[in-house]
Amino acid sequence: MTIVRADQPMGLKQLFDETGSSTYTYLLWDTETKDCVLVDPVDVKVDRDLKEVEELGLNLIYGINTHAHADHITGTHLLKQQVPTMKSIISAASQAKADLTVANGDRIVFGNRSLVVKSTPGHTEGCVSFVADDESFVLTGDALLIQGCGRTDFQGGSAEHLYQSVHSQLFSLPKSTIVYPAHDYKSRTQSSIGAELESNPRLGGGKTQDDFVEIMAGLDLAYPKKIDVAVPANMRCGVPDVE
Amino acid sequence: MTIVRADQPMGLKQLFDETGSSTYTYLLWDTETKDCVLVDPVDVKVDRDLKEVEELGLNLIYGINTHAHADHITGTHLLKQQVPTMKSIISAASQAKADLTVANGDRIVFGNRSLVVKSTPGHTEGCVSFVADDESFVLTGDALLIQGCGRTDFQGGSAEHLYQSVHSQLFSLPKSTIVYPAHDYKSRTQSSIGAELESNPRLGGGKTQDDFVEIMAGLDLAYPKKIDVAVPANMRCGVPDVE
Numbered sequence: 001m002t003i004v005r006a007d008q009p010m011g012l013k014q015l016f017d018e019t020g021s022s023t024y025t026y027l028l029w030d031t032e033t034k035d036c037v038l039v040d041p042v043d044v045k046v047d048r049d050l051k052e053v054e055e056l057g058l059n060l061i062y063g064i065n066t067h068a069h070a071d072h073i074t075g076t077h078l079l080k081q082q083v084p085t086m087k088s089i090i091s092a093a094s095q096a097k098a099d100l101t102v103a104n105g106d107r108i109v110f111g112n113r114s115l116v117v118k119s120t121p122g123h124t125e126g127c128v129s130f131v132a133d134d135e136s137f138v139l140t141g142d143a144l145l146i147q148g149c150g151r152t153d154f155q156g157g158s159a160e161h162l163y164q165s166v167h168s169q170l171f172s173l174p175k176s177t178i179v180y181p182a183h184d185y186k187s188r189t190q191s192s193i194g195a196e197l198e199s200n201p202r203l204g205g206g207k208t209q210d211d212f213v214e215i216m217a218g219l220d221l222a223y224p225k226k227i228d229v230a231v232p233a234n235m236r237c238g239v240p241d242v243e
Numbered sequence: 244m245t246i247v248r249a250d251q252p253m254g255l256k257q258l259f260d261e262t263g264s265s266t267y268t269y270l271l272w273d274t275e276t277k278d279c280v281l282v283d284p285v286d287v288k289v290d291r292d293l294k295e296v297e298e299l300g301l302n303l304i305y306g307i308n309t310h311a312h313a314d315h316i317t318g319t320h321l322l323k324q325q326v327p328t329m330k331s332i333i334s335a336a337s338q339a340k341a342d343l344t345v346a347n348g349d350r351i352v353f354g355n356r357s358l359v360v361k362s363t364p365g366h367t368e369g370c371v372s373f374v375a376d377d378e379s380f381v382l383t384g385d386a387l388l389i390q391g392c393g394r395t396d397f398q399g400g401s402a403e404h405l406y407q408s409v410h411s412q413l414f415s416l417p418k419s420t421i422v423y424p425a426h427d428y429k430s431r432t433q434s435s436i437g438a439e440l441e442s443n444p445r446l447g448g449g450k451t452q453d454d455f456v457e458i459m460a461g462l463d464l465a466y467p468k469k470i471d472v473a474v475p476a477n478m479r480c481g482v483p484d485v486e
Contacts, residue, residue, distance in 0.1 A: 001278060001304050001305075001352055001353055001354070002352050003332075003343060003345060003349050003350065003351055003352070004349065004350040004352060004357075005346075005348075005349050006346060006347060006348025006349050006350075006360075007348075035244060061244050062244075089246075100246060102246060103248075103249060104249060105248075105249025105250075105377070106246050106247065106248050106249050107246065107247040107249075107355075107376065107377070108246055109244055109245050109246070109247060109355045110244055111244070112350075112352045112357075114247075114355075114376075117249075133350065133357075133376075134348070134350070
């Protein structure tokens with residue numbers, strides 16, 4: 001119970017996995033109550049993430065995934081082992097296991113701050129994005145990347161769905177909203193809705209759905225190295241194969 | 244700390260003052276935590292309001308005014324006497340006294356629910372509207388009424404400002420957002436942004452700012468009966484004249 005001022009930003013720390021997946025993990029917190037969440041934690045980076053939580057004096061409430069990743073194993077299972085009160089969250093549409101599942105329009109509350117869930121399928125069927133309560137930023141997962149987007153050729157991917165997701169759920173946000181993606185492979189850390197709307201070479205600059213479908217069909221991408229290990233583990237909230 | 248589901252409405256009770264001011268007071272609450280707020284309470288209706296709070300088993304956190312009213316004395320002073328932990332809230336732009344003041348973009352949090360403050364001057368300089376966290380409804384005070392609007396000829400009123408407020412801050416909400424005004428004189432209880440945008444005879448249906456200014460200048464309204472008593476009291480959070 002408080003008044004969150006218009007100019008009071010959510011605490012945010014962007015953490016990078018340099019060991020191979022190039023994943024951005026986001027630590028977000030209420031600067032007053034110190035309650036925090038981790039979005040898209042990576043299994044090999046859990047110790048770093050918990051050190052950040054401890055150094056900032058935060059209480060870890062939720063470990064959240066934007067989708068069942070194909071390129072790394074989520075850290076939520078290991079985080080739960082070390083912080084037994086933390087609950088894991090993923091979209092119901094992902095069909096993956098977690099303590100709690102969410103759907104479009106749900107609001108994940110930590111302290112007096114919250115993230116609004118936006119359903120953004122297309123890279124996978126269960127992809128969601130998370131919009132900050134003040135619309136100052138959006139965590140886009142693999143739906144919208146900086147000057148790019150996630151591939152659409154496996155895990156129920158669909159170029160048509162991804163185009164519709166990005167245009168209806170993300171490009172409708174204020175142009176000033178910062179875009180924080182789940183990956184970048186060129187050391188870029190952020191973009192904005194306005195910049196992607198204008199110049200994303202696949203989805204912006206007036207590109208039509210037909211243009212996008214054609215671009216995605218012509219990509220000819222390699223089979224993801226870790227997909228056969230990562231996806232089954234991530235469907236179990238990061239629990240490794242027991243055999 | 245919870246997940247507020249997309250289909251989980253805020254608790255809402257609309258209460259009418261039939262003793263003369265035709266004011267709608269709104270009791271809003273978090274159905275999980277039972278924390279509540281009262282918006283635009285009227286001095287002569289405070290006992291009724293508190294009975295509702297008690298019967299529903301709620302905890303009254305904030306007593307909030309959309310503006311310094313000219314037609315009735317706010318109930319916030321009497322509410323504070325009976326519920327000492329309740330804090331009163333009004334906009335800083337109103338220049339009225341209250342425990343807490345708010346400005347555009349601030350979020351008033353009660354339990355896991357919240358109202359976003361939208362600055363909507365024009366009826367008075369300090370008028371604000373309150374948008375529900377899920378944008379399902381907006382409390383418009385006297386800025387936007389059902390098929391009408393507040394007058395703009397006293398208390399720093401300005402037809403130009405009111406037109407800009409309604410178009411930029413209210414008509415930009417989803418068409419489905421329910422409009423709950425601070426008054427109705429014809430027993431109507433609610434409208435929607437879509438309906439007002441389409442057919443409000445002063446502000447909707449394609450009316451321009453020039454049209455609106457001309458309409459408001461031609462109204463030739465009577466001097467408000469209670470303004471000389473109500474406004475000074477409301478500038479003190481409803482504390483009556485001590486002389």
